Amino acid sequence: MPRDTFEARLDALRTDVCAMGRDVTERLDRAVTAYEQRDPEAGRAVADADGEINERYLDLEAECIDLLALHQPVASDLRLVVASFKILTDLERVGDLAANLGGYVDAMAGDTVPSVPITDIGEMTLAQLRDAIAAYETGDAQRCRDVAAADTDLDERCGAATNDLVRSLVNHTPDDDVAPTLADTRRYLLTVRDLERAGDHAVNIAARTLYMVENDAGLIY
Numbered sequence: 001m002p003r004d005t006f007e008a009r010l011d012a013l014r015t016d017v018c019a020m021g022r023d024v025t026e027r028l029d030r031a032v033t034a035y036e037q038r039d040p041e042a043g044r045a046v047a048d049a050d051g052e053i054n055e056r057y058l059d060l061e062a063e064c065i066d067l068l069a070l071h072q073p074v075a076s077d078l079r080l081v082v083a084s085f086k087i088l089t090d091l092e093r094v095g096d097l098a099a100n101l102g103g104y105v106d107a108m109a110g111d112t113v114p115s116v117p118i119t120d121i122g123e124m125t126l127a128q129l130r131d132a133i134a135a136y137e138t139g140d141a142q143r144c145r146d147v148a149a150a151d152t153d154l155d156e157r158c159g160a161a162t163n164d165l166v167r168s169l170v171n172h173t174p175d176d177d178v179a180p181t182l183a184d185t186r187r188y189l190l191t192v193r194d195l196e197r198a199g200d201h202a203v204n205i206a207a208r209t210l211y212m213v214e215n216d217a218g219l220i221y
Contacts, residue, residue: 034101083209131206144207
């Protein structure tokens with residue numbers, strides 16, 4: 001494969017990964033908004049569209065494999081393809097988490113438990129994802145480190161929300177039918193967990209990008 005053709009395919013890969021990243025982030029944003037507005041139809045739409053992300057993931061994964069097999073890239077080019085390959089996996093999993101959140105909203109019974117700061121947690125997660133994708137797009141090493149540093153705040157916020165949910169359940173005054181409260185509490189806990197996991201995937205993206213840019217595996221765990 002001619003060098004200029006290979007470089008064009010590398011550029012296209014990076015552009016396509018960023019586009020997928022923005023799409024996945026938008027889907028997560030829509031899922032968080034559906035939760036905030038108690039909009040089951042919007043949540044269901046996010047969940048039902050997950051197949052589109054899976055198809056894009058498989059197409060771009062195949063492109064990474066072709067680039068590795070046909071050209072045998074070295075040094076920085078190799079790191080870009082390998083990092084992109086792994087970042088695609090993180091993005092696909094964030095897409096799965098967005099679909100999960102959409103499904104939780106669709107199944108909510110109503111206002112059966114105290115308000116949980118899902119919107120605030122969601123905004124923190126979305127900010128991490130946007131920063132991680134921007135760092136990959138521009139090769140910004142410092143932004144990668146900032147994403148990793150911000151994850152501590154997200155973990156603390158998720159931990160506090162989880163504790164509040166458990167406390168509210170313990171202090172709940174039983175009524176004739178506690179099943180809806182128990183079911184909704186479980187979904188809220190899963191929502192917090194999944195947003196925290198999405199933040200972890202943002203850190204993974206930042207770590208892979210830092211490896212790509214500086215050959216530094218310090219953020220990878």
